[in-house]
Amino acid sequence: MVELEPPHLDTVFHALSDPTRRAILARLARGETTVNDLAAPFQMSLPAVSKHLKVLESAGLIERGREAQWRPCKLTAAPLHEASNWIDQYRRFWEHSFDRLDNYLTALQSNKPQRKPSKKRALRAPSK
Numbered sequence: 001m002v003e004l005e006p007p008h009l010d011t012v013f014h015a016l017s018d019p020t021r022r023a024i025l026a027r028l029a030r031g032e033t034t035v036n037d038l039a040a041p042f043q044m045s046l047p048a049v050s051k052h053l054k055v056l057e058s059a060g061l062i063e064r065g066r067e068a069q070w071r072p073c074k075l076t077a078a079p080l081h082e083a084s085n086w087i088d089q090y091r092r093f094w095e096h097s098f099d100r101l102d103n104y105l106t107a108l109q110s111n112k113p114q115r116k117p118s119k120k121r122a123l124r125a126p127s128k
Helices: 009-016 019-028 035-039 046-058 078-111
Strands: 062-064 072-075
Touching (some): 009 046, 009 078, 019 035, 019 046
16 A cells, blocks of 8 residues: 655655755765865856755755754765655555566466477468
């Protein structure tokens, strides 16, 4: 049975749809870091990176703190777990479908008679 999706799942998938945001999450999976460190590998302005961070934050995927002048960011994995659970429902569906297909193909192969190489026969005219 397919469960109802959490209300913010659309926001999570929207946040994950951008490769820059996925790269930011991958970096944060290694540990907390600053906005400047997150922005370093990208060829975009700090405000552009900040917009990506706002999308991730609104999806609940990151948290931003404040330590003096530093704004450290850290990964919040709970929404990823919810998204993974939602996807797993469909993974089970496809695994079941592939298992049924495998059983069907196995049954076809076991019922298939072995064909001997045919010898060419001369064509005969139809009899009257």
